Amino acid sequence: xxxxxxxxxxxxxxxxxxxxxxxxxxxxxxxxxxxxxxxxxxxxxxxxxxxxxxxxxxxxxxxxxxxxxxxxxxxxxxxxxxxxxxxxxxxxxxxxxxxxxxxxxxxxxxxxxxxxxxxxxxxxxxxxxxxxxxxxxxxxxxxxxxxxxxxxxxxxxxxxxxxxxxxxxxxxxxxxxxxxxxxxxxxxxxxxxxxxxxxxxxxxxxxxxxxxxxxxxxxxxxxxxxxxxxxxxxxxxxxxxxxxxxxxxxxxxxxxxxxxxxxxxxxxxxxxxxxxxxxxxxxxxxxxxxxxxxxxxxxxxxxxxxxxxxxxxxxxxxxxxxxxxxxxxxxxxxxxxxxxxxxxxxxxxxxxxxxxxxxxxxxxxxxxxxxxxxxxxxxxxxxxxxxxxxxxxxxxxxxxxxxxxxxxxxxxxxxxxxxxxxxxxxxxxxxxxxxxxxxxxxxxxxxxxxxxxxxxxxxxxx
Amino acid sequence: xxxxxxxxxxxxxxxxxxxxxxxxxxxxxxxxxxxxxxxxxxxxxxxxxxxxxxxxxxxxxxxxxxxxxxxxxxxxxxxxxxxxxxxxxxxxxxxxxxxxxxxxxxxxxxxxxxxxxxxxxxxxxxxxxxxxxxxxxxxxxxxxxxxxxxxxxxxxxxxxxxxxxxxxxxxxxxxxxxxxxxxxxxxxxxxxxxxxxxxxxxxxxxxxxxxxxxxxxxxxxxxxxxxxxxxxxxxxxxxxxxxxxxxxxxxxxxxxxxxxxxxxxxxxxxxxxxxxxxxxxxxxxxxxxxxxxxxxxxxxxxxxxxxxxxxxxxxxxxxxxxxxxxxxxxxxxxxxxxxxxxxxxxxxxxxxxxxxxxxxxxxxxxxxxxxxxxxxxxxxxxxxxxxxxxxxxxxxxxxxxxxxxxxxxxxxxxxxxxxxxxxxxxxxxxxxxxxxxxxxxxxxxxxxxxxxxxxxxxxxxx
Numbered sequence: 001x002x003x004x005x006x007x008x009x010x011x012x013x014x015x016x017x018x019x020x021x022x023x024x025x026x027x028x029x030x031x032x033x034x035x036x037x038x039x040x041x042x043x044x045x046x047x048x049x050x051x052x053x054x055x056x057x058x059x060x061x062x063x064x065x066x067x068x069x070x071x072x073x074x075x076x077x078x079x080x081x082x083x084x085x086x087x088x089x090x091x092x093x094x095x096x097x098x099x100x101x102x103x104x105x106x107x108x109x110x111x112x113x114x115x116x117x118x119x120x121x122x123x124x125x126x127x128x129x130x131x132x133x134x135x136x137x138x139x140x141x142x143x144x145x146x147x148x149x150x151x152x153x154x155x156x157x158x159x160x161x162x163x164x165x166x167x168x169x170x171x172x173x174x175x176x177x178x179x180x181x182x183x184x185x186x187x188x189x190x191x192x193x194x195x196x197x198x199x200x201x202x203x204x205x206x207x208x209x210x211x212x213x214x215x216x217x218x219x220x221x222x223x224x225x226x227x228x229x230x231x232x233x234x235x236x237x238x239x240x241x242x243x244x245x246x247x248x249x250x251x252x253x254x255x256x257x258x259x260x261x262x263x264x265x266x267x268x269x270x271x272x273x274x275x276x277x278x279x280x281x282x283x284x285x286x287x288x289x290x291x292x293x294x295x296x297x298x299x300x301x302x303x304x305x306x307x308x309x310x311x312x313x314x315x316x317x318x319x320x321x322x323x324x325x326x327x328x329x330x331x332x333x334x335x336x337x338x339x340x341x342x343x344x345x346x347x348x349x350x351x352x353x354x355x356x357x358x359x360x361x362x363x364x365x366x367x368x369x370x371x372x373x374x375x376x377x378x379x380x381x382x383x384x385x386x387x388x389x390x391x392x393x394x395x396x397x398x399x400x401x402x403x404x405x406x407x408x409x410x411x412x413x414x415x416x417x418x419x420x421x422x423x424x425x426x427x428x429x430x431x432x433x434x435x436x437x438x439x440x441x442x443x444x445x446x447x448x449x450x451x452x453x454x455x456x457x458x459x460x461x462x
Numbered sequence: 463x464x465x466x467x468x469x470x471x472x473x474x475x476x477x478x479x480x481x482x483x484x485x486x487x488x489x490x491x492x493x494x495x496x497x498x499x500x501x502x503x504x505x506x507x508x509x510x511x512x513x514x515x516x517x518x519x520x521x522x523x524x525x526x527x528x529x530x531x532x533x534x535x536x537x538x539x540x541x542x543x544x545x546x547x548x549x550x551x552x553x554x555x556x557x558x559x560x561x562x563x564x565x566x567x568x569x570x571x572x573x574x575x576x577x578x579x580x581x582x583x584x585x586x587x588x589x590x591x592x593x594x595x596x597x598x599x600x601x602x603x604x605x606x607x608x609x610x611x612x613x614x615x616x617x618x619x620x621x622x623x624x625x626x627x628x629x630x631x632x633x634x635x636x637x638x639x640x641x642x643x644x645x646x647x648x649x650x651x652x653x654x655x656x657x658x659x660x661x662x663x664x665x666x667x668x669x670x671x672x673x674x675x676x677x678x679x680x681x682x683x684x685x686x687x688x689x690x691x692x693x694x695x696x697x698x699x700x701x702x703x704x705x706x707x708x709x710x711x712x713x714x715x716x717x718x719x720x721x722x723x724x725x726x727x728x729x730x731x732x733x734x735x736x737x738x739x740x741x742x743x744x745x746x747x748x749x750x751x752x753x754x755x756x757x758x759x760x761x762x763x764x765x766x767x768x769x770x771x772x773x774x775x776x777x778x779x780x781x782x783x784x785x786x787x788x789x790x791x792x793x794x795x796x797x798x799x800x801x802x803x804x805x806x807x808x809x810x811x812x813x814x815x816x817x818x819x820x821x822x823x824x825x826x827x828x829x830x831x832x833x834x835x836x837x838x839x840x841x842x843x844x845x846x847x848x849x850x851x852x853x854x855x856x857x858x859x860x861x862x863x864x865x866x867x868x869x870x871x872x873x874x875x876x877x878x879x880x881x882x883x884x885x886x887x888x889x890x891x892x893x894x895x896x897x898x899x900x901x902x903x904x905x906x907x908x909x910x911x912x913x914x915x916x917x918x919x920x921x922x923x924x
Contacts (some may be wrong), residue, residue, distance in 0.1 A: 196677070198776070200774045200776070207739060208738060208739065209736065209737045209738050209739045209740075212736055212737065212739055213859060213887065214761045214763055214787050214789075215658070215754075215789065215857070215858035215860070216736055216754070216858070217759045217789070218753040218754050218759045218789075218858070219732070219742055219753050219754045220739045220740065220741060220742065221740070221742060222762055224762035224765050224784075225701075225762055227765075228693045228762070228765070229694055229697075229699060231687075231694075232690050232691055232693075232694030235687060235691075237691060237811070239680070239687075270681070274671065274674055274678055274682060275671045275672055276670060276671050277669060277674055277678065278669065278671075278682065278683070279681055279682060280681055280682065280683060283681070288681050291680040291681050292677075292678070292680050292681045295680050297679045297680045299676045299679035299684060299778065300684055300686035300690070300768065300779070301676055301768050301769050301774070301775060301776055301777045301778075301779070302767060302768035302769040302770040302775070302777070302779065303686050303689075303690070303766065303767045303768065303770070303782065304766055304770040305762065306762065306763050306764035306785070307763050307764035307785060308764040308765070308766040308785065311820065312618075312662045312763070312785065312787075312820050312821055313763060313764070313785075314660070314662070314761075314763055314787045314859075314860075315764070316761065316763075317762070317763070317764065321770075322686075323768070323769060323770065323774065323775075325676050325774075325776045327676075327677065327679070349699070358774050395677070397675060397677040397776075398677070425675065
């Protein structure tokens with residue numbers, strides 16, 4: 001380990017309390033994109049942090065949208081890293097299930113509990129502080145940095161596509177570190193090379209007129225039955241999707257398949273990640289992993305019709321709906337999937353079942369594990385954790401990463417600070433302080449090695 | 463028309479205001495069996511009314527049950543009529559949709575608006591007042607009368623079966639006038655000779671663990687999908703029930719079929735009864751009527767799973783349920799139907815979908831149109847309305863009428879005061895005052911002619 005690495009590591013350790021204070025300050029500031037609470041204040045705080053680093057800051061705001069912040073530190077180096085994070089958080093409900101108020105950070109058992117601690121303020125701050133560390137220890141940055149911070153990730157990033165389109169030139173970089181990533185239960189780094197795409201919609205069946213006494217059910221069609229029948233035409237018993245040609249764009253990706261084959265994860269680890277959810281029993285572990293990471297799915301998020309309170313009411317409902325998400329793998333397009341679904345329903349006589357698109361969504365994204373920036377991420381993570389990283393072809397969830405991989409054409413991956421018990425989107429969200437600090441160091445090492453690695457194939461600081 | 467009939471008719475007219483006062487007094491008294499509000503007070507009021515007629519009154523109360531009132535006027539005549547009504551009413555919600563408070567009766571446009579005006583205090587009071595009228599005009603009753611009034615009809619009559627069983631002897635009668643009945647849009651009397659049976663249940667699918675991020679939907683089964691698939695296995699596109707042997711107990715009833723063939727009701731009349739609900743288009747009117755009145759049905763009253771609020775949440779729900787009623791026709795037994803449903807689900811692999819019976823319900827009931835008490839009802843109704851009655855084999859809804867027809871073995875039918883716009887179970891429930899008065903007169907004529915008709919085949923007062 002070179003002397004510079006030691007200096008960096010020591011500096012981070014020495015400034016731990018001050019760094020945690022900075023983190024806690026941002027955690028105290030609510031920034032709930034669903035309601036708008038605290039958004040402007042959080043954006044202001046982050047802009048100040050970037051300016052303190054000496055960054056040029058551009059703030060972009062679409063009509064009614066939350067600020068997108070582009071912070072640039074152009075050190076005239078031969079390589080540029082973009083760092084994508086979001087400063088908005090999920091709503092805090094159910095508030096009653098929090099052990100302490102979500103915007104009053106609490107330190108306990110080596111963790112910080114607060115909404116956004118992991119998703120995504122922990123990553124955001126650790127990366128800002130990594131840049132700060134390098135500037136203070138080395139006097140300069142070894143690579144150009146662009147921070148791309150948005151405040152609408154939790155509501156589908158509606159302003160991001162137009163921003164990316166309008167500022168494509170300013171957003172040029174050689175690689176992008178995406179939000180997320182972290183360490184698994186065994187302390188192994190988890191690196192994600194992509195995300196699934198997603199479409200969100202409602203299926204709606206409706207009668208004219210109001211709710212009726214259920215004795216009319218013999219001669220007036222029940223929209224709950226229509227919805228159930230339309231839904232059941234979409235999926236078979238094993239989870240296979242029956243929409244015609246649904247799978248035609250599901251392409252082989254030998255590198256992704258190889259990553260799944262190499263994943264050292266067993267059934268019990270997955271089960272514990274799902275709060276002991278029962279996995280589909282008959283599938284062998286390798287097939288479970290393949291499906292989880294590489295298969296598209298059509299999910300019912302919610303379904304409603306008629307009387308659902310306690311006890312009985314004999315009613316013929318006037319409408320029924322189901323909220324659904326469709327997760328997409330690379331090559332699938334949201335538009336084509338929606339069009340196939342609509343054709344499927346029409347062909348089977350469900351013209352009375354309306355498809356209302358709540359979010360047109362976005363396609364999947366994936367970066368090759370053999371790309372140079374990813375190979376560096378793996379090396380850096382191995383050094384920091386002292387353990388072989390677990391590399392996923394993508395998260396099973398979704399994110400607008402395609403804007404980076406497919407519009408800006410940058411290799412993109414997640415290398416971060418989360419852990420399986422982070423409770424992202426849930427009560428008692430938290431981050432392990434050790435991982436928060438490790439994330440900072442990891443980010444420093446990545447920045448220090450980036451230009452030598454990309455230009456010369458060398459990693460002088462590992 | 464004999465002199466006695468004139469006297470009766472005149473007496474009713476002369477006492478109209480006083481009679482309406484009595485009615486309004488009962489309407490003012492809430493009696494919501496779902497909450498218990500006002501039940502005891504209403505039962506007390508009615509007991510007083512019966513005692514004022516000189517009736518022997520027995521009050522029966524099961525543990526936690528509402529009073530069942532048996533009022534007997536034994537005039538030692540050669541025939542006995544039982545009158546069944548209920549004094550409990552449906553809850554008033556949604557209160558905001560009432561034009562005036564539901565327990566402050568309002569007279570407007572020849573109608574009285576109040577909860578219970580039609581269902582069933584209107585029938586109950588009109589029949590008590592008919593007895594009062596005969597006693598005052600004739601000095602005695604021409605027939606023995608038994609009033610059977612319960613306060614739990616709107617919650618499934620849980621105490622009635624044991625009462626009927628315990629008091630079978632005291633309940634002996636030659637015929638029973640059931641609640642309901644009335645006049646259609648053309649002013650024609652509607653007489654119902656039966657009711658469907660019913661079973662109420664929930665289908666429930668459940669995962670272990672809590673709600674999860676929907677990205678797990680590829681490898682953890684979604685209970686909403688399981689429920690949808692279980693439901694869709696139960697019914698075909700045309701409403702046919704796919705439960706094995708579901709129809710084996712659906713027996714031919716030539717008399718009921720004949721009544722349906724004779725029904726002078728067109729598509730628009732049915733449609734307006736359903737607040738312009740769209741009838742299943744391709745069925746001819748006769749088939750619509752057959753299905754409506756003579757077919758069993760499996761209905762979804764409500765269905766729920768996961769996130770159903772505004773907008774989007776990508777969730778894998780932890781449970782899903784559907785509330786369902788199954789309407790039964792004569793010969794079908796609730797127990798057999800439930801057992802067939804459970805077998806059906808087990809056979810198709812839905813062992814994870816639980817059947818929770820919320821109400822074991824009861825079988826259907828039907829009285830022959832050729833029975834003497836029914837033939838008299840038709841003659842009386844024709845006289846009162848001056849129009850040919852419309853005789854239904856049964857209502858499409860349900861009621862515990864089997865206790866009278868199949869346990870007490872009495873012919874039973876509905877001959878009452880309702881109209882298609884009564885808004886039963888809905889806001890702004892009302893009764894047409896003219897029908898309320900006609901119902902009284904109708905009841906008087908029925909009592910006056912009963913013994914001569916049953917004993918001698920004569921109807922001296924028509």
